[in-house]
Amino acid sequence: MSKAKTDVLTPSQFMFILYGSVTGGGILALPNSLVKISQQDAWLSTALGGIYPLYMSVMCIYISKKYPNHNILFLSKKYFGNFLGNIFNLLFLLPFILMALGITAGYANIIRVYSSEFLSPFKLLIFIIFVCLYTAHKGINVIGKMCEIAFYITLPLIILPLFNLKKSSILNLLPVFGSGFNNILKGSIETMYSYIGPEFLLLIYPYINDKKKIKRATLIGILLSIFIYIWIVFITIYYFGIDVTSKSLWPFLAASEIIDIPIINNFRYLFMLSWSFIILRCITIYYFASAYILKDFMKKVDIKKIYFFVYPVSVFLCMFFTNEIARRNFFGKIMPIMVIFLVIYVSSIALLVRIKD
Template sequence: MMSKSKNESLTPSQFIFVIYGSLLGIGFLAFPNSLVKISQQDAWISTIIGVIYPLYISLMCIYISKKYPNHNILFLSKKYFGNFLGNILNLLFCIPFIVIGLSLTSGYANIMLVYSTKFLTPLKLIIVITAVCLYSSYKGISLIGKICEIIFYITLPFLLIPLLTLKKSSILNIFPILGSGITNILKGSIDTMYSYIGLEFILLIHPYMNDKSKLKSSSLIGVFLTMLLYVWIVFITIYYFGIDVTSKNLWPFLAALEIIDIPMINNFRYFFILSWSFLLFRCLTIYHFAIVYILKDFMKKTDVKKIYFFIFPIFVFLSTFLTNELTRRNFLGKVTPIMVIFLVIYVSSIALLVRIKG
């Protein structure tokens, strides 16, 4: 499963949706909450500036892929740093996928217990989520690409439906534009960058793209598509609630959906949670694939099925430690900046070595 074959490939459109899927998980439901505390009504502007981080990672991947179209970052790490140090760096590269994966799993259980499946325990939800996503990732990158493409078209209407109820609030909630000050907008953009973590996945899978001439355009489209959606989510939440309500709600975008009134649908929120579940499963499947892919590269002689069976109970166990939502967010707030700094240094070092020695 981990070896590239003709049957394991991604089309340019699938590559776009894999990028989109790797970036869009649980974060966008809570994203406006933390951001308005910094950038206030200008949080949507911070979201635009924050795209600098995923754009940088994309450009590094584009550059590396031109020099090594058939080799990913794991190979290059060992090539330039040697097997010992290279393997250590690769395992460190795996940690962000593990941390965000655990956070997504527990965060999903937290939301479902509040809004939907109150009759289930967090442990049961985590077991089901982890099992489904691990099984999907086991089927390979080609299936993941198809899943990402299908889910994009299924869920996009649910994200755009708030357009129908714009008259229920006021455009004054986003004014004055730039009123929070340039300093706060820039501070908010740093917080936004942390929400874009996950794009590093393309450094693993770019060799699977069947038309490498379109890698650049597909990468940039995927990044900007995600940015547009994040900007829309932040903008529409502030538009509906203003900064005071948004900053006090744990999942403000989800709360904004309460305003939507569609004939024949008693509670639109539940339909949205169902569609959002697809987004979450897609994102987790991508992260599980990345984790097993890296571990398989480290343990070449180990059967991939054994790796899946090995990490399943570990993931379930560790996810239970983050089933308190405030604890989960505090934990992410502390470790995410460290992970981003490491990823920037690691990816930049590989790109620099490719430039010097390639």
């Protein structure tokens, strides 16, 4: 893709894209799976799991410093050769495709349960995927602006629970370290899977217009993402305790029903509307990444044709994940493989940059 003026990112847009690529639909469900492992210490596991996105961000900062104008797709072919490099790039594509499919299907399942039971999964998927693909094809600059706007729209969702703390008790979080260090460590590994996303920066850092601010923008974006994850797990357990949290598929969404605003009859629907910006933003980022990498394999093919191809394929594949339990079981098995590959792949590129340059 050529870097036209519409494909240039400011440092703040770069930061919000990082935040948007990490904080997605998994936030709603993370407390549910985490309390089953580390119980009331799940928020500590979330903090410890932040090592993964921090590590990936440091790798991105290092690689971008050495090659500010070339992304990981170029470096993969440079160091591994065209044949192996393309194979690794294809494998690098899979996490973005799978995350796009998984989050899209998960979002459709949430919508059906909480607001649009009358709509079939097929109709919802057609609409959701069309909106995200249409936005993605507009380019990285539009995505940057969207991420920035979405952050400010959804920021109140993070702040509002502070005004209802009296409706529960801090005892739900005690005793701290009561679950044991081994369980906290196991929970942190589970959290790492929800932190997938910072790898997207390895594709787009050449588009930032001020390369000197990559480090600052990256660290702020990733630390903000980690803080949001910790806060959401913390406040969900604070409100419900571990028993209710472990039985709710989307416990943080259920926590929104506790928030009482006098002029709003049902805050849940306002919450769903605002949270939709977060999920749609995340899906858009992953679809953009998928099309971007596919374009690297098909340089002579117009990017619009790639999006047209991705559309029906995505709708078809998402239909296999309309059962929420089955969706979580599938991604629970495949996510560890993706994380291991991403760590090895990105670390290898960084190591080769260090050794050869």
